[in-house]
Amino acid sequence: MTKVLVIDDEAPILNALRINLAARNYEVSTAADGTAGLAAMARERPDVLILDLGLPDMDGTEVIRGVRGWTSTPIIVLSAWGQESQKVAALDAGADDYVTKPFGMDELLARLRAAVRRAAPGPAEPVVSTEHFSVDLSAKRVTCGGADVRLTPTEWQLLEVLVRHPDRLVSQRQLLAEVWGPGYQNEANYLRVYVANLRRKLEPDPSRPRYLLTETGMGYRFRP
Amino acid sequence: MTKVLVIDDEAPILNALRINLAARNYEVSTAADGTAGLAAMARERPDVLILDLGLPDMDGTEVIRGVRGWTSTPIIVLSAWGQESQKVAALDAGADDYVTKPFGMDELLARLRAAVRRAAPGPAEPVVSTEHFSVDLSAKRVTCGGADVRLTPTEWQLLEVLVRHPDRLVSQRQLLAEVWGPGYQNEANYLRVYVANLRRKLEPDPSRPRYLLTETGMGYRFRP
């Protein structure tokens, strides 16, 4: 769940944000001034910071600089209408984005999504490991006992489909359709050849498969 | 020098941007509609794209999607006041930021700086070394056995893409799109020629590659 920290001294805005963000399934924490905000930033380690520039105890750009000293967490700035120079200063200090008050909640949420998306390297953990081998989906890399394993394109595609559905039984028809195309749904012999190839390259004992299991008459299953 | 591409169909805005950006030492190119814009994007390889949503020939979000298909170059969107839903759609399509017309030039420039700064690799290690050669990404210099190696512009771009994704498989389509442009995704023979050039200049034994590995049917991989 995405964690958001809101630093603002106006109670109505704080409440509105807390309610709306919580409703969208964000985890929200708040702080009412710059000092408390910097402390909360270090303590909570949020994924995004929403920062009001008009704080009672310190200038907004100082907060930004304080945060930027040790993390690149995205910062979205709230500023009152007309404070052009402040906004510019905030962006130059390292803010990622800003929204002018009064603002529409939809716009803020869209900017929030954009900021989180930019910061996130990848949506899902792309590496699946077993005791004997590991598969890095994004790098398209397979290592077995420390050494790289070379897979042909077809072998890789087949393994990818199985690994993306761990513990699930994947039917022969689905495998054939996803790897060879929808026109190959009766060529079950392809599967036998390529599953055998994968087992020879990955299984500790290819004749007694431990990870790439056969479900007779149905399909195959990957058990991590 | 930072390169900026402006896609806008209104001549006054185009001129204002050209003058102001050039005065700030940006290198500016322009396009008047989406089609020409996408072509210019591939040709010019700007560091930032400024995109007006109100184009005559296609929807702004389509342009964004066309660009995001092959590069993560920052995109700043210009939109008329009040088009809230358009702005949200643009951000969700992959835009990085937007500015509402009429806009202050200072604000646009600040957002431009922020976008470029965000896109910069930041604290990433700018020099990658192997046992036999080392690549300085920021200085664009390659040394092999103590001596400088001369690379042609195309050779350098190709090497840069591979080195920026160490250990990762980079598909032929991605390499072609990033080095030659999105229109060259079927010219796999270019890759063969230039990978061979790089190997001849960098590999200790070009016929038995140790760092620039080919994965038949899939792409290439740089192993440090």
Add this chain to the structure above:
DNA sequence: CGGCGGTGTTAAGGAAGCGTCAAGACCGGC
């Protein structure tokens, strides 16, 4: 016991992909 459907294994031919070389096209500077 002997067929039968589904599966695992292996090998060979052809297709596709790759490395290499070289010649021509292009483009900049002089």
Add this chain to the structure above:
DNA sequence: GCCGGTCTTGACGCTTCCTTAACACCGCCG
């Protein structure tokens, strides 16, 4: 306009991969 460097383009031989077929195996049931 010439010249050197760079980029395209095509052809050739070689390697890798995909497809296909043949055969052994296993469990099931008549």
